[in-house]
Amino acid sequence: MGLYAIKMPDIGEGIAEVELVAWRVQPGDTVKEDQILADVMTDKATVEIPSPVAGKVETLGGQPGQLMAVGAELIRLEVEGAGNVREGAAAGSLRGRVGVGAGAGAAPVAPDRKDDITHENADVDAPAAGSAPTPALPQRGREESLGRREPPRATPAPMRPPGEKPIASPAVRRRAWDLGIELQFVHGSGPAGRIIHEDLDVYLAARGQGPTARATALRQRQGEEAIPVIGLRRKIAQKMQEAKRRIPHFSYVEEVDVTDLEALRAQLNAKFGDTRGKLTVLPFIARAVVLALDDFPQVNARFDDDAGVIARSNPVHLGIATQTDAGLAVPVLRHAEAQDVWGLSREIARLAHATRSGKATREELAGSTLTITSLGPLGGIVTTPVINHPEVAIVGVNRIVERPVIRNGAVVARQLMNLSSSFDHRVIDGMDAARFIQAVRALLESPAMLFVE
Structure with a gap:
């Protein structure tokens, strides 16, 4: 029997370190070749690390929430044959690792950072000697961490x-x-x-x-x-803090009468739902945004404030803010300008499923030029969405409510919805932002225009 050390692989794109999110195995487990050992995260994409060999888990090289450098030892297995760890190195394999028999003073292999936080899923006997103290926990939490x-x-x-x-x-x-x-x-x-x-x-x-x-x-x-605060939640916190620190936000809210839109949507679903799929309101809004951008290209842009350059994008790569069990992610619907409402609906559904199941690729989670965010039936009356840096605008969708409206001197029931949007005031003037949202409103209130090429 020998020991086989598996190192953190190079995931690509020049990434030097990744965050260890979760272990799929524990010391003493028997693993097969290609079995998933751990989940790691880079930016907002979670990557599964498989085992290149079969064996028994001897030690783990880190704890969830820890940043690990590419090339650092991720895990060590006991395998048939000689393995790839020299005998001298194997003798100290239990020292300074998370694993079987790790005594007091054990510490992870990868170097600690000041802001690293110990995750309660790590199986350790005592805190690392000389490491930062872990936050005080209730007695039950302390027993679990031990x-x-x-x-x-x-x-x-x-x-x-x-x-x-x-x-x-x-x-x-x-x-x-x-x-x-x-x-x-x-x-x-x-x-x-x-x-x-x-x-x-x-x-x-x-x-x-x-x-x-x-x-x-x-x-x-x-x-x-x-x-x-680890994994996706850490990325979200960093992203939101960066966006609010660097971007002077201003928000604009407008009420939209979607009564005719809802009637058209019901007719389309009744006629084409079985063959083309059911439509929600979101693809109509996405289509209206795309058409309005033709007259307001300054909204479909990214601002590199370090270089002082605004990059206006010809294609429309819509970010669709999506809630997952781990937190908020923004998959990207590429070339939305080339899709009709059914194509937009299918792509939104596909991206949402891939994101919530953790299968979205890095390419599907980067490169948006404008983001749409919606809380569906929980959308409230008004929101103040945070811009997805380095974009310059975000369109927020609030819930649809039925309210009395005076039309031609008579009180009638209409279905109303607010659009709550935020803009980067360094790039977009208030008048342009208002005109853009009014253009979106006009298209939604005359939904037949969404189908005019």
Whole structure:
């Protein structure tokens, strides 16, 4: 038997380091060739790292939330044969690693940074000697971080054969960890048996810990929960902070009467829904934005404020803000100007599915020239969306509500929706922003114009 060290691969595009998001294996697990070992993140794309060999996990080279350099040792396996680790190096394989038998003073291999935050999923015996102290946790959280998790009460029989790994997203795994749930005992109702958040709720309810089993007595709660800002949430925080720091935002809100649009959408879905797919409001809005940009090219741009250059884009690459279990991501609908409403609808649905399932590529998550953001039925009355730097505008869609409106002296019910948009005041004047949104409004209120070439 020998030891085989797997290093962080070069993911490309000149990336020097990536963030370790989640481990798919733990020390002592047996892995097969091409089995996924870990999820890492660069920018907003999550990349799965497979194993080039079969073996047994000996040590892990880092903790979730840690930034690791390309070429740093990611994991070490015990394999048949000689492996690729010299005997002298193998003797110290347990020193300074996260893994089997790591004693007090163990530390990850990759160099720590001041802003690195220890994730509770790491299996360590004690904090690294000389490292920054971990945030104070409630007693239960401290025990979990030390590898002494409280076993779930009334643990049922396993829901899957021994050795079969439960399938779940990093967000679901983290929530299960926080709740003290062993995923091995949770039935997965998602595709291919994937465990989703609703499955955790069902499991808790079955154990008498669900929302219907709340204690009736009023009592004080103590302690606080430390939430490490890692993975996509860290990227979102950095992106939003950068956008608000560098861009002088101003917002403009306009009310749009979408009664005729909704009537047309219902007719199109009734006639073409089975053959071309059902249409939501979003592809109509995207089409209206694309057509309005013909007269307002300054809105479809990116501003390099370091170089002092505005790059107006001829193609329209629409960013579609998409909520995922891990946080907000912005996949890019490329060449929206070349799509009709059905093409836009299909591409929006495809990108949303790829993003929420973690399958979106780096290319699909970069390069937008203008972003549309919508909270659907939760869209509220008015929002002040944050511009997706280095773009210069973002169009926010609020929910549709039915309200009384006076028309020709009579009170009638109309379906109304607000567009809440933000602009970079360094690049776009208030008058131009208002005229652009008014152009979008005119197209939405006369929806037949969306189909005129």
